[in-house]
Amino acid sequence: MELEFLGTVAGMPVRDRNVTSICLKLLQERGTVWLFDCGEGTQHQILKSSIKLSKLEKIFITHLHGDHIYGLPGILTSRSYSGGKSPLTIYGPKGIKNVITTVLLVSQAHLEYDLHIEEIPENLNEGILFEDKQFLVEIAKLEHRINSYGYRITEKDQPGPLLSKKLEESGIPPGPLFSQIKKGRDIILDNGEKLIASNYVGPALKGRIVVIMGDTRICENSPKLSKDADVLVHESTFTEDLHDLAYKYYHTTSLQAAQLAKKCNVNELILTHFSSRYQGERLDQLLQEAREIHENTHIAHDFWVFPINRKNI
């Protein structure tokens, strides 16, 4: 499980940073990648990365501002051109379906795969967006000029690995009993001896929690989404000296993001979505003021890959 940042600047591209897109790489976990937001030029960034469009399984859109969605039509058609056949689902605010279908229709684009578009109901404050055996994706509404959402991705805990060597040492040959024990069932052997399953299974693998926020002020739902996250990716459009500007434009300062992370027991905080006024030393300023509050803070740049390790239990 890794995050790769494909665009880290707010509003419009600059020479060394593109507008927002974040890739959650789940190659080991499910052989696919998920994308959060898709500003113009995201497919160009992907061309320069190791990401394969054919592996793209889901796109989550935080809000409909242009710098977060104008790359959608191109990524959809290029995925088809380059041989993507598996279904793709897009989740996003109400309106996303209209814009995608209009653009694809007018440009007479034919996709060689099934495209599903699931719109978030406008009156939804928080809820479950997607769930399967491996992952739970919850959302909550944030506070921006336009409907904007935060995504909380929870990997489910996995049972620990079977300690097969230890079993063999106890005289149990590989076979059907192994899978019984893996499922946690205690076994009584023919000789009457009882094997306690938990003695032969390693510790459960704790699932990881990744939270990716859309553009927002810090709001009521911010802590609900962020609580105990392994990684919180938060916008940090301004430094704290521009607090009032951040408030006016419904954005967050790096200090505010750090305060949220600290309060919510977040492990790693990653700042992104910087106003283009921040370059070089001024970017350090964003980082420093956050680190004074929450030490485990990082600042994203384009093509930065961040591995999300499991916490020790």
Added chain:
Amino acid sequence: MELEFLGTVAGMPVRDRNVTSICLKLLQERGTVWLFDCGEGTQHQILKSSIKLSKLEKIFITHLHGDHIYGLPGILTSRSYSGGKSPLTIYGPKGIKNVITTVLLVSQAHLEYDLHIEEIPENLNEGILFEDKQFLVEIAKLEHRINSYGYRITEKDQPGPLLSKKLEESGIPPGPLFSQIKKGRDIILDNGEKLIASNYVGPALKGRIVVIMGDTRICENSPKLSKDADVLVHESTFTEDLHDLAYKYYHTTSLQAAQLAKKCNVNELILTHFSSRYQGERLDQLLQEAREIHENTHIAHDFWVFPINRKNI
């Protein structure tokens, strides 16, 4: 007057070539630039060029395929962000207005300048799209899977420069008589002497003709548009060995483009819009087969600037 190629590959971007956009720089002539097509990432290419979005006056769209239009919303909003205030006009096939207004509306984009969108009537075969004192822009329908147009831009002839030194040598001091002569009016001096205006005005400046074609097979309107052009920019998606493929997908081979240029007395032929199968030596093949027919042929690459000089009269 210069052409700058911002994207030269067909279908989807590759690492060193973006999808189609061609800039006609009219900085000396009218202090503005015009764009022909606007594939995704055109604003990113412009960032890497000397072109200023604020100088963008007109965008002409040849056809609505994604690789020719998906960069429009981003260029429109970034032009506003970066201080563009003057009106902008977009010309394109029917449907362009729907796609632009839908995208801008859904993404709640507010432009700080007047945007005019002029759709080409669907049943129009050929006609005048725009005319002012300096330029005439004519279009004609081409032959593609979707309505596609070629643009013929004619710069109007300009009167020659006043030979003021020669006038002063004839004893005429700078003043109102100068402008009379410049307008071509003969003058009778107080001493009865007659000044023939044409003796004091340099040769007229011949206007230039630039033709930019959309995706197409060679068709009935191809020679009408191309006749006597100083520069013809033509798609050349395939080499002649893929003649049948070109026909099937409504495209042109480099050989066919060269035959058109030769037949129509075109001065310079520029090939662009190459299938991504052509890289390195295979690109040379496109060029060589065209040059055997029409020597003055060039092959475009991204960021290539081509000055369009006036023909000697």
